[in-house]
Amino acid sequence: MEHLHALIMAGGTGTRFWPASRRERPKQLLPIAPGSKESLLESTIRRILPMCAEERILVVTGQRLLDATRASLSAFPKVTVVAEPLARNTAPCIGWGTALIARRDPRAIVMALPSDHHVKDEAAFRAAVERAAGSAEAGPVTTLGIQPNRPETGFGHIEASDEVSPGVRRAVRFVEKPTRERAEEYMQSGRYFWNSGMFFYRASVMLEAIAVHLPELAKGIARIETAAQRGPDAEDAETRAVFPTLPNISIDYGVMEKLELIHVVPAEFGWSDVGSWQAAWELGSPDAAGNVADAGAVLVDASGNLVRDLSSRKRRAIALVGVRDLCIIETDDALLVVPRERAQEVRKVVEELERRGAEDKL
Amino acid sequence: MEHLHALIMAGGTGTRFWPASRRERPKQLLPIAPGSKESLLESTIRRILPMCAEERILVVTGQRLLDATRASLSAFPKVTVVAEPLARNTAPCIGWGTALIARRDPRAIVMALPSDHHVKDEAAFRAAVERAAGSAEAGPVTTLGIQPNRPETGFGHIEASDEVSPGVRRAVRFVEKPTRERAEEYMQSGRYFWNSGMFFYRASVMLEAIAVHLPELAKGIARIETAAQRGPDAEDAETRAVFPTLPNISIDYGVMEKLELIHVVPAEFGWSDVGSWQAAWELGSPDAAGNVADAGAVLVDASGNLVRDLSSRKRRAIALVGVRDLCIIETDDALLVVPRERAQEVRKVVEELERRGAEDKL
Numbered sequence: 001m002e003h004l005h006a007l008i009m010a011g012g013t014g015t016r017f018w019p020a021s022r023r024e025r026p027k028q029l030l031p032i033a034p035g036s037k038e039s040l041l042e043s044t045i046r047r048i049l050p051m052c053a054e055e056r057i058l059v060v061t062g063q064r065l066l067d068a069t070r071a072s073l074s075a076f077p078k079v080t081v082v083a084e085p086l087a088r089n090t091a092p093c094i095g096w097g098t099a100l101i102a103r104r105d106p107r108a109i110v111m112a113l114p115s116d117h118h119v120k121d122e123a124a125f126r127a128a129v130e131r132a133a134g135s136a137e138a139g140p141v142t143t144l145g146i147q148p149n150r151p152e153t154g155f156g157h158i159e160a161s162d163e164v165s166p167g168v169r170r171a172v173r174f175v176e177k178p179t180r181e182r183a184e185e186y187m188q189s190g191r192y193f194w195n196s197g198m199f200f201y202r203a204s205v206m207l208e209a210i211a212v213h214l215p216e217l218a219k220g221i222a223r224i225e226t227a228a229q230r231g232p233d234a235e236d237a238e239t240r241a242v243f244p245t246l247p248n249i250s251i252d253y254g255v256m257e258k259l260e261l262i263h264v265v266p267a268e269f270g271w272s273d274v275g276s277w278q279a280a281w282e283l284g285s286p287d288a289a290g291n292v293a294d295a296g297a298v299l300v301d302a303s304g305n306l307v308r309d310l311s312s313r314k315r316r317a318i319a320l321v322g323v324r325d326l327c328i329i330e331t332d333d334a335l336l337v338v339p340r341e342r343a344q345e346v347r348k349v350v351e352e353l354e355r356r357g358a359e360d361k362l
Numbered sequence: 363m364e365h366l367h368a369l370i371m372a373g374g375t376g377t378r379f380w381p382a383s384r385r386e387r388p389k390q391l392l393p394i395a396p397g398s399k400e401s402l403l404e405s406t407i408r409r410i411l412p413m414c415a416e417e418r419i420l421v422v423t424g425q426r427l428l429d430a431t432r433a434s435l436s437a438f439p440k441v442t443v444v445a446e447p448l449a450r451n452t453a454p455c456i457g458w459g460t461a462l463i464a465r466r467d468p469r470a471i472v473m474a475l476p477s478d479h480h481v482k483d484e485a486a487f488r489a490a491v492e493r494a495a496g497s498a499e500a501g502p503v504t505t506l507g508i509q510p511n512r513p514e515t516g517f518g519h520i521e522a523s524d525e526v527s528p529g530v531r532r533a534v535r536f537v538e539k540p541t542r543e544r545a546e547e548y549m550q551s552g553r554y555f556w557n558s559g560m561f562f563y564r565a566s567v568m569l570e571a572i573a574v575h576l577p578e579l580a581k582g583i584a585r586i587e588t589a590a591q592r593g594p595d596a597e598d599a600e601t602r603a604v605f606p607t608l609p610n611i612s613i614d615y616g617v618m619e620k621l622e623l624i625h626v627v628p629a630e631f632g633w634s635d636v637g638s639w640q641a642a643w644e645l646g647s648p649d650a651a652g653n654v655a656d657a658g659a660v661l662v663d664a665s666g667n668l669v670r671d672l673s674s675r676k677r678r679a680i681a682l683v684g685v686r687d688l689c690i691i692e693t694d695d696a697l698l699v700v701p702r703e704r705a706q707e708v709r710k711v712v713e714e715l716e717r718r719g720a721e722d723k724l
Contacts, residue, residue: 019679300710317381317723319711321700326685328699337690337699338683348662349681361679 004133005108005203006052007097010041010069010115011062011087015350016276016343019334020310023362024064028116029072032274034284034292034308039072040274041115045079047122048111051129054078056105059115060097062087085243091217091254092246094199095210096239099221102203103228109137110206112199112251118283120270128267129200135168135263136200141209141256142263143171143200145193146271151183154275156195156252160264171262174252193266197273199251206255213258220246276343277327277336281306294318306340334361366495367470367565368414369459372403372431372477373424373449377712378638378705381696382672385724386426390478391434394636396646396654396670401434402636403477407441409484410473413491416440418467421477422459424449447605453579453616454608456561457572458601461583464565465590471499472568474561474613480645482632490629491562497530497625498562503571503618504625505533505562507555508633513545516637518557518614522626533624536614555628559635561613568617575620582608638705639689639698643668656680668702696723 013026021027028041038046045057059081061069066083073079082100084093094112101108111133119125128144135142145158156176160169174195178186186192211218220242227238247254256262272279284292284306291299293307294314302320306327309316316330327343329336338346353361375388383389390403400408407419421443423431428445435441444462446455456474463470473491481487490506497504507520518538522531536557540548548554573580582604589600609616618624634641646654646668653661655669656676664682668689671678678692689705691698700708715723 019681298711298714300707300714315695317696317715317720319381319696319698319700319708319714321698321707321711322704323688323699323701326699328697330697333677334679334681335690335692335697336681336683337685337688338681339685342684345662345683346681349660349683352660352662352681353679358679 001133003105003107003109004052005056005101005110006048007110007112008044008059008115009093010059015347018346018350019331019336029068032280033118044115045076051126058097058101060093085240088246089248090251091214091249094251095217095221098203098206108203109133110201110203114197118272118274124269128265131167132200132265140261140263141201141259144196144198145264145266146196147266147268148187148194151187153177153180153183157186157192158195158264159192168263168265171264174257209255214254216247277306278340278343281340363495365467365469365471366414367418367463367472368410369472369474370406370421370477371455372421374478377709380708380712381693381698391430394642395480406477407438413488420459420463422455447602450608451610452613453611456613457579457583460565460568470565471495472563472565476559480634480636486631490627493529494562494627502623502625503563503621506558506560507626507628508558509628509630510549510556513549515539515542515545519548519554520557520626521554530625530627533626536619571617576616578609639668640702640705643702
């Protein structure tokens with residue numbers, strides 16, 4: 001598809017992958033998936049290259065992450081990396097990024113993708129993307145809806161009605177993270193899908209939708225476009241001036257939920273949002289005892305553990321005796337030990353390090 | 363006591379403190395006790411200095427450990443360190459060491475001490491040592507018997523009869539590690555004490571006892587003494603020639619159990635043979651949740667853990683969330699995670715590393 005462009009949202013920060021993730025080295029820049037040498041961002045790009053040339057990929061990150069992000073993409077020299085002057089949720093990111101793409105290609109069809117998800121079946125992913133991009137080309141903003149394989153209270157869901165064309169359904173509504181009971185109903189019904197955060201749209205359609213539903217954002221984008229005609233310095237200055245004035249709102253809440261027509265392409269491709277070390281364990285190849293361990297680990301009567309040596313030397317002997325279901329994460333300057341089922345609580349460690357002012361560990 | 367000498371047995375190797383202990387850096391050369399900056403050997407020496415000047419302290423180690431042992435004792439320049447050409451259990455060590463001491467001081471009273479034990483109440487220890495040395499000065503080989511504070515199946519016991527003088531009892535017999543049931547009986551009886559492996563004797567008495575009970579050892583010692591009259595090179599060569607011929611036998615089995623008269627000084631001074639990481643945890647100062655952790659550890663809902671950062675940089679953030687009763691031991695090139703109650707199984711890690719030929723980790 002000649003006009004297919006990618007807008008990759010790579011400004012995320014977070015604490016759930018401490019000690020691997022740090023303020024200046026967030027999850028998307030790390031090879032979180034066990035056995036992978038690519039960062040999640042690199043994987044995201046490589047995964048779409050068969051359908052979207054590097055020149056048509058735009059990565060939007062944060063000012064603080066710009067250098068690290070560029071450095072991590074040295075294998076993709078033609079990918080464009082830009083930085084928001086400050087983080088303002090997904091609506092400004094998508095609005096600005098879409099405008100940048102539209103400037104180069106007014107007929108662009110954009111796939112807006114998170115940079116930090118994992119996809120197991122890449123062929124199935126690309127088939128779904130082609131279907132969704134085809135739907136978007138016809139007009140409607142289109143999302144990928146992930147077929148639930150478990151009741152899941154951690155994701156927003158999309159309710160879909162009947163098919164409007166093969167593999168494409170009309171979205172009825174977006175629903176917030178459901179209760180456990182509701183999540184089970186949703187899974188049984190076959191009409192609900194997880195909101196993957198992957199959107200497909202004509203750039204012109206999205207910019208019009210923003211003009212209607214987020215006029216302040218549209219006005220800010222227009223100022224930047226006007227400044228850009230005076231050259232890159234003026235554009236840069238205007239972008240810095242505009243961003244702090246933009247609404248701090250998500251694209252779901254600010255635009256998607258207000259659109260009259262949305263299509264959803266149900267898909268199943270081994271998707272994970274890689275939300276915690278527990279999720280990282282799920283992505284690994286377990287040994288007979290359920291351990292997902294980096295090479296060289298010595299495991300004696302140990303089961304169900306995730307063992308990652310993310311230190312730069314990687315010559316550490318990590319030995320476990322008689323422990324089960326732990327995450328053990330080693331970096332050059334830190335070590336984490338936490339039960340898999342409590343992996344979400346890693347943020348408490350980060351909070352404690354903040355309290356102690358341990359800047360070099362954050 | 364003018365003629366009191368110390369013979370410190372520091373040739374031990376072992377695997378129970380991996381990854382801190384290695385072939386070339388065994389337990390006695392490490393600061394195993396949490397909060398201590400001294401190695402166990404340094405502590406052993408410092409503890410006796412008030413009653414035994416450096417010049418009268420002889421450390422016997424193994425050839426392989428000679429340099430490391432000397433280096434670790436730089437604070438005690440007048441202590442003599444010698445190395446057995448090869449390890450031959452405790453009888454040759456004590457026989458040879460005692461002969462070396464007797465050569466310098468024929469009237470020597472010797473305290474033979476392990477180098478890798480921990481003593482909490484050093485004043486009580488020194489009081490017991492003075493009593494035992496006094497008993498030995500009067501003739502009988504004398505041991506320190508530790509007052510049991512629990513039934514203990516891991517130590518040999520000494521049965522004692524009535525006092526022969528204040529605080530000194532006659533030993534009836536040595537018994538091997540008892541069953542659990544027997545150990546409880548022993549503790550109840552008040553007549554059994556743990557064999558601490560600390561012996562006190564006149565050098566002349568021990569050398570005579572060796573002549574009677576281990577004549578081969580006595581013969582070997584005599585050859586070394588004769589060679590020594592021709593100078594240090596001849597002595598060194600003869601020592602190397604003699605050692606392989608010496609009986610591989612413990613002083614308990616070879617001599618102590620055969621003596622007709624042995625005294626035992628019952629004592630209580632917070633003794634530990636520091637047999638595993640579990641014992642190291644017991645020596646530490648626990649926080650309110652029972653954690654013994656090096657400074658800087660981040661503990662979130664963690665209890666009963668031992669956390670040691672023995673890496674040279676010591677600037678690692680070690681974070682535990684929601685785990686209990688683990689030993690977590692970090693060094694420059696290794697990490698161990700094991701439940702405290704399974705700390706003895708660390709040897710299995712060492713066995714596995716041997717199997718893999720991981721020489722740099724052994």
